Amino acid sequence: MFDYAQYKSLTEKADWRGICEINGVHFDSFGTDKEFDALPKYIESGEVVFAFASGVMKQTQTSNFSDIGVNTWLVILTSERFLFMDAALLTSSIDTQSVRLDKVQAISASQGFLLGKISIDLGSRLIVVDNCEKDAVKVIRKGDALIANCIGRGLSLGTYSADKCSVKGIYTKEQLRK
Numbered sequence: 001m002f003d004y005a006q007y008k009s010l011t012e013k014a015d016w017r018g019i020c021e022i023n024g025v026h027f028d029s030f031g032t033d034k035e036f037d038a039l040p041k042y043i044e045s046g047e048v049v050f051a052f053a054s055g056v057m058k059q060t061q062t063s064n065f066s067d068i069g070v071n072t073w074l075v076i077l078t079s080e081r082f083l084f085m086d087a088a089l090l091t092s093s094i095d096t097q098s099v100r101l102d103k104v105q106a107i108s109a110s111q112g113f114l115l116g117k118i119s120i121d122l123g124s125r126l127i128v129v130d131n132c133e134k135d136a137v138k139v140i141r142k143g144d145a146l147i148a149n150c151i152g153r154g155l156s157l158g159t160y161s162a163d164k165c166s167v168k169g170i171y172t173k174e175q176l177r178k
Contacts, residue, residue, distance in 0.1 A: 004048065011049045014040045019049055023139045028054055031072035034087030038094055039076065048079040051139045053118060055132035057084070071095075075118060075129050077143045082120060084127070099127070109141035 003022075010018040016036055020027040029036055032054045043049065056070040076083040082104065084097040099122060108119040116137030120127040132140075 007050055008048045011043065011047070016049075016052065020052065023051055025051075025135045025139055026133065028052075028133050028136065030054070032074040032085075032087075034092075035074035035085040035094070038085065038087065039074075042083060042085065042094075042096060043078065044080065046079075047081075049076055050079065051077040051136070051143060053129065053132045053136035053140050055115075055118065055129040057086070057127070057129050073129055075132075075140060077140055082127075084129075097127070104144075107141055107144040109137045111137060 006022060007019065010016075010022070016039070017027040035054075039049075053075045054072060055075065057073045058070055071086045074085045076085070081101055082099045084099075086095040088094070099120065103122055104120055105123050106121040108121070110117040110119070111134050114134075115131045116134040118129045118132055118137055118140050
């Protein structure tokens, strides 16, 4: 069940464990403790966090110079964007990538025997986060329905109208009104 007010309250309190509990997902901070600690500094005023996943992503152009190979990234689905965070191992610097939800063309979720993979298609590039917990992958994947039904209608998820936006099978108009 989706309760926007509950997600908003937990985001304001920086209760990341509570958000995972709502989603029925184990709170996994392995390799992402620094990212979770820094997350409140990166959330904009009024932005609401809906889901998390952690996994590995290859080094990007924005990666720290000391990063080699793959790094553990935290993927955050918010009311406005996907936020990707990677804290450096030896310093306090944090790499971030932000993708507005209206730029997302598709979200794919693959599940292997033990772990899963999230692929976010932006049209011009594909962001792939591998070795994620399978349950977290499912929750992030459900974000695609929210994006398709709300952003596709020109609505900001942070200021949506319950009469105009519902996600079949996940949210009802009554649940969105809460």
